[in-house]
Amino acid sequence: MTAFSNPYVHDNGHLLEKKTSKLIKEKNDRYLQTSEQPVIIVKTVNRVDHLTPKKLNKYKRTVFIVVGSANKKRNVQIYSSKDLHGAFTADVRGTIIRSQSNQLRSNNKKEFNRGLRFVFRACATTIDQRYQYALDKYDLSSEERAQLSHPRRLALPIALCLVIVIGGLMYFFRNNLHLKK
Template sequence: MSKLRLTVSMWNNWRINWKKLKTKLIFVAALVGLFCTVTGFANANIQDNSHLLEHTTKELIVAKNDRYWQTGEQPQIIVRTLDRLDKLTPNNLAKAKRTVFIVVGTKGKKRNVQIYSSKDLHGAFTADTRGSIIRSQSEQLRSSSKAEFNKGLRFVFRACATTIDQQYQYSFDKYDLTNDERSQITHPHRLALPIALALVIVVAGLYYFFRRNFHPKNRAQK
């Protein structure tokens, strides 16, 4: 009888201890989840000093850099926002390796977006490449709308990621630009060309009209 009581007592103690342990495990798991959620956007690849980045933009930055972390080269794309329009060059740029910086300077409603790369990526991120990426989204990047600005910034980030993936011959994923989106960079002025041609025709027509009707020789003949 005493053995039975001892067994029951041990069982009850085990159940109580297990419940306590289970409660502690759930609490620890919740803390870990909260920590990951909070620190996930306090990531070294995100430095949002101006509080411009939307949740979707941060998710994109973290997700793509997490994929890069699994590669042998481990490149990274760092996005920074600063409360100034000039002096945007990262201080650690000269020492950085396999790194691209997207730096956003902001003052009031003005925005200045620049792309910088470490020396080992200069061949992929030439001045023309960086300029074409930014020009392709110039309207969105100048927008005072936070949502519109973030849309343009996400495109810039994905364009940089696509360039890195091409450089290291990684397989393209859902974060890279599509073929149609890449054409916006390689042919940024394609849509403006017809308008430019129309303007040339209009100017030529006006020149011919005024020359024909208001030139001194033509007026003297009349």
């Protein structure tokens, strides 16, 4: 292995920046210091379907973030080994990816990598919580975790709908009470 090789990054699609690769390597190096030694591997491939890693069921304590890219389309998927299925349920994986959907779809390499780093950090935070590791600088902040569990994008539309429904009910009951008198 050379000094520049990174066993946790397989960038066949040439999408990753050095900052992203460095984050992946540093967090995985920290995991090597633990007794469980979980691993997060990031792969980029030149297709948008059939992204499931080969021999996934043979891995232990491993999470894959697979990025498929072809014809300016991108598909990001999170896969986990069987022992981490409890932490990485379909809802958790979907929420993580949906939270960064705009950046992950971007053709701008910097914006895409910003979204991918967030996805990686969210996966690392999930692993840290699963194994009860102390959170570090590579994990999501409490504000980012709150945003992940309660996306702000939905808060305003839901609040507006509630105001409209309550206002409509108040108007309806006022008019009906005045007509009965």
